Amino acid sequence: xxxxTELVRLLEDSGLPLGEWDSGTxxxxxxxxxxxxxxxxxxxxxxxxxxEDEEALGASDSVGALHRNVLRLRSAGTGRExxxxxx
Numbered sequence: 634x635x636x637x638t639e640l641v642r643l644l645e646d647s648g649l650p651l652g653e654w655d656s657g658t659x660x661x662x663x664x665x666x667x668x669x670x671x672x673x674x675x676x677x678x679x680x681x682x683x684x685e686d687e688e689a690l691g692a693s694d695s696v697g698a699l700h701r702n703v704l705r706l707r708s709a710g711t712g713r714e715x716x717x718x719x720x
Contacts, residue, residue: 635678635707637700643673644696656697667691680707 641651644660647669651658662670671687674680682690686706693699 635674635680635700635703637696639678640700640703641696643670643677644699646673651696654696656695656700658696660693660695660699662691674703678707682706 637656641654644662644666645651647662647666649660649662649666667690671682671690674682680703690699690702690706693702
């Protein structure tokens with residue numbers, strides 16, 4: 634399971650300096666940072682974000698909301714992840 638702290642590290646690696654943060658910290662991701670975040674979620678945590686899930690993930694307006702959406706994707710996408718890795 635990915636923690637909020639790990640998610641914030643990914644956000645910072647995507648070019649979004651957060652400094653001090655908590656679950657309510659507001660997020661504003663530009664398209665490049667968002668694309669890089671999706672790449673890092675897959676690369677480092679095996680979380681595949683389908684096109685139909687990108688809108689919900691991109692609409693996350695805080696660290697906590699993004700974390701909840703990522704956890705939802707991870708639990709819903711387990712079958713897709715395993716199927717994708719088996720091929």
